[in-house]
Amino acid sequence: MANNKSSVSALYIISVSAGSFLLAVFFFWLSQILSDKMQSLVLSVVFLSFIVLVGILADIIGVSVTAASEVPLHAKAAKRVPGAAEGVFLIRNADRVANLMNDVVGDIAGTVSGALGIALVVQLLAYWKGSSQLVLNMLLTALIAAVTVGGKAYGKRIALVHADDVVFVVGRFLNGIFRVTGRDFTARARKNSR
Secondary structure (H helix, E strand, O other): OOOOOOOOOHHHHHHHHHHHHHHHHHHHHHHHHHHHHOOOHHHHHHHHHHHHHHHHHHHHHHHHHHHOOHHHHHHHHHOOOOOHHHHHHHHHOHHHHHHHHHHHHHHHHHHHHHHHHHHHHHHHHHHOOOOOHHHHHHHHHHHHHHHHHHHHHHHHHHHHHOHHHHHHHHHHHHHHHHHHHOOOOOHHHHHHHO
């Protein structure tokens, strides 16, 4: 059964707000630099698609941690399967993980994709000199919104049907980061559970 207690404190809210501000500034700055440097229309579309995909994947993870069950992960953790303990940690901190994935990463991806869309319109106007900027802005904004919303709608279906699997895959990813970098995101949780 999932943990219904919230681990969100006032300090966490302030930290997340400040972190979101800094991340948004950084990614907007990065997207502006890349869009200025990338003269290739194809590379701009690939980068925009990547940002939209990041937003969709973050939404899938955020929904999955709120819908997943600890029970299958406990069974795997008992057998010392890599990623299972990290999955339990994600579920026990579902409110924070969902906030981080859905709100912080998802919203920043949405903001950056909008900024990249505008930069892409400027590039398209250079290729199609007689085009209307208003029409191109409207069509590209609508296309980005449709792909993002449609992708998130389909992603929610995946997240609800395969919540345990998604959390386990993310847990394995975190375990892989630990093996490569030595940074254990669940060290404090393991210490508290002993």
